[in-house]
Amino acid sequence: MTSPRLSFRASLRQAWRGLTSMRTALVLLFLVAVAAVPGSILPQRPLNPFAVDRYLADHPTAGRLYDRLGFFDTFAAPWFVGLYALLCVSLVGCLIPRIRLHLRALRAQPPAPPHSFARLPCRVSAVTALSPDEVAAAAQRRLRTRRWRTRSRGGGSTASVAAEKGYARETGNLVFHVSLLGVIAGVAVGALFGYEGRAIVVEGTGFTNTAIAYDELKPGRARGAADLPPFTLRLDEFEAVYATDGQARDFRADVRYSPGLTEPDRRATLRVNHPLSVAGSRVYLLAHGYAPHIVVRDKDGAVLYDSVTPFLPQDGSFLSTGVVKVPDVRPGLPQLGIRAAFLPTVDVARDGRLRSTSPTPTAPALTYEAFAGDLGLDSGRPQNVYELDTRGLTSTGGGLLLPGETSRPLAGGATMTFVGFREWVNLQVARDPGQRVVLLAAVLALAGVVTSLRVRRRRVWVRATAAPGGTVVEIGGRSRRDADAFAVEFGRLAADLTKLLPGPVAVPADATEEMHP
């Protein structure tokens, strides 16, 4: 009987062996692939929180289930993290013994030839006048010049040479797998110490690298949102160049910036694919759009709202939509909400509807619909600054404004003026200290996998035995993989080796006969 402790340990060992087996690795790889699927089909919170809210509103039952399962943040869900943690453990557990074995193999000598060459997949034999020792010495020299690792054995009546090549295969394979761990480590460093945020900046305004300046910020887990490297930036001008068909040709944002919190004084031009480096962070130009300047006044002319409001482009013509919310019209009066669309080049379509024919602002106009009632700001429902929740509102009509024009009274005597417009850019600011580690590890992994898949580990033996008619030379070899490519290599090598044998070379008759198909 075994003691319970021993059997516990035995079952632990068995579980470990199971976890680090190839089969488990295969199953885990498959599970990771399947587990990533929901992350590509369903909207993801880190990428687009509004899309998730919309999905939850449209599919309440399924949505709630998915939410509980973590499908809206798949790649941070416990089961996904658990899966790849298991894969990492399996990988480490499988690599440690393999590295140890391989280090031993790198120092080991090629093994002695088999007793019988008949079982080797590739073999030839010949008879020569040389002595076994001379055959072995010549073969060893030739194999060495061809970069085989060799070891000669015996002497006198039987001498042999063992040769092996292709250790790089396992080296490459191990480098590949270790580098995968390096990639994961680099990703972890980035998640802990880096940060990433997005902010909309309107022409003529500035940006300070602090948490409140962002519309969306993902701070590093170990650093927190308070610890951002300080810098300031100001958007002087944005320019988009379009082809005549409205296709964008180039975007450029002229900015001034400074590391630290001083007045920005250095000039730079941001373009797509050409970020700006400042204070260890990089600033990217992601997107752009129009921001109409809208002023709302009450019936006595007091300003209720005065803002250059970023609108979101809806299509290639940059028809852009946005929302103005005026909660404090006057005590006792309903709140005011305006849903508006900015049209860079306004035109009337054949069906009578308004549209924009080009993203270039040659004939800008603003269309709107006003609502009065309760904006729902106190309802506790999540607020989206680009959308109007019309549940507590009633429409009071709409219209079209050209720059400088003021609307008729909307509700409670309030009016809206479309003063003009500016452009905005969406900047992504990021710092990822793990990035270099990831790149280096990825390149090493690539080199490793190429080596591992191209190189074959193979062995060749030459045995020379003294016999009455001369010395019988047998040459045989095997390769773990890619048998027919090895057969070709072996054919050449064997031809080369037999050329070393002077005098009458004969092929034993039986060797030729047995090969007839």
Place this chain on the structure above:
Amino acid sequence: MTADPDLAAASDWLLFGAVLCYVVAMLGYAAELAFGRRAPDGPAPIAGGSTDTLPAEWVSERAARRVARHGGERGWPTAVGKAAVAVTVLGWLLHNGSLVTRGLAVERVPWGNMYEFSSAVCLAAVTAYLYLLTRQPVRYLGAFVMLPVVVYLGIAGTVLYAPAAPLVPALNSYWIKIHVVAAMTSSGIFMLGFAVTLLYLARESWERRHPEVPEVGAGAASRVRFPAASTLDTVAFRVNAFAFPIWTFAVIAGAVWAEAAWGRYWGWDPKETWSFITWVVYAGYLHARATAGWRGRRAALIGVAGFTALMICYYAVNLWISGLHSYAGV
């Protein structure tokens, strides 16, 4: 700057010619398969299925004897098969011409939208097949490469067709050239691997249903037109194993590009997610080939899953799932 209409039209006609050639070649290959005799196994007549290998001088002599006994390659089906190869090469040249003229017409790399991309992937697949043909007697694959290429180009030329136009700024980077060339090349090669894998699966199930027919030898010669399942398995593995590092490189280059364009090298955008899934499934395929009990049929099924993921990565993601990459356009 807009596209040159004459060159763009020339490109469309050249592609049409290429498809025509591929269709003719496909019929030729199919005729050879239907009426011809068994294709040889392995790289040379002597090595396939034989257990011994001889120095080169002896091989050629013995090979000559065996080939003489076997009858070698003759008869009209063989001639048709060889003609099909010639027509394939012609189609390949026209196909190259189509891509070059498209590139000249729009003064940029000719893979800026899904139509151009699909055409380039098919070109990579045909190139991979023709290259393999110079190394191994794989003419039996011809029909199975031409069929998906023709279907693919047909879909690309109709459903996905986009008129020649310059690139949107985000695609205007030299990393796109590197990333996309690698992605297209590996996809074309994976496509070839997929064709061989399907053939393997068919042949493997046939062999299981007919255990009495030997893999090689006299009985096999007259009854079997395809190489043994084990040979197809080896070819499929080699093709997929060749494509895998290129795909790996494409993913890395894509990450470098994403970093330059969007400020993060990886963001689990749907396109990125599916390229990751594709990579993991093919890694699983390579693993399966080295895992006891998973070789052969199961590994092949994983290979099929890998190609399916690749197709989802290109088409489903662009057409139905939106993300940062979606401006790459239909």
